[in-house]
Amino acid sequence: MIALDTTLPALDVNDASGNTLNLKDFAGQSSVLIYFMRTSTCQVCVNHVRDLGKHKAELDAHGITVLVAIPEGAEAVAKWQAKSGSPFIGISAPSGSTHAEFGLNKKIFGSMQETGVVLADASGRVRYTRSAVIATGAYNWEELYSAMKEHLPLAA
Template sequence: MRTSPLIPGESLPELELTRSDGAVAELCDLLDKDRTLVYFMRTPTCPVCHSHLRQMTRTTFGGGALARRIVVVVPGDSNDAATVAARHPELSDRIVASATAHESIGLFVRAGLQQSGTFVVDSARTVLTARTATIPLGSFNEAEALEALGETNAPATRTA
């Protein structure tokens, strides 16, 4: 069992993932051919995590939507994934749940709060960047994510 979060250079393990309809999801099927942002929510009801998801869905760069390069992992089961998907329908096919994923990558409950985090991984699941936090305000940074996704030359825009 891990005792600390994944760091750049390590591999994101295969995770037990479930879609909102109860179907099993394979991580390799969700990853982009180049780089993917994998966002681990604190809880299905975390208001800060939902704010981060709204920010991600409004961000575009290089003619594409950031939302197409995201995988959202919700702690829990298919009902929890469905709860999040209902609030973010534009991400519904990118939202999965897992009862074990957070712990398997080193995100634990600290001071009563589940840690959350953003990892950018390549198609081989190698972690390129990692940002984790016990307080969810620190678990996502748009500029850092875009840079890790290789979008440093393309201006990011957010729609209202």
């Protein structure tokens, strides 16, 4: 997993509409939370994203843009975005796995995609990470919220 106190990589990603974004584009504009789904159909991951949606007011209050990284590519991102109705931006890396760029690899004989959360402040500095091979261990709202309160001021 990407290390704390490093900066987000200058990684190009595509959103559900095929638009290219660079993670560095958020620097100076907003903090960024990236939730890495194991697959677009992982029910545990879907539930984690739904829980983030329940906390959208708190995320907005801290000026956080939420990105949901889906490892299967742009087509899966578009399908997930349409089906989920999520208020968050689905992304995938056009040149490979967004997950691998953050050190989230396939484990257990190469069959299980690691999942996790990365929180970076508006300067792009990584302030919180959590990852797991088993999706149930990759997300903890209370821990994430504590990191938000510690490292990210409330938005003006």
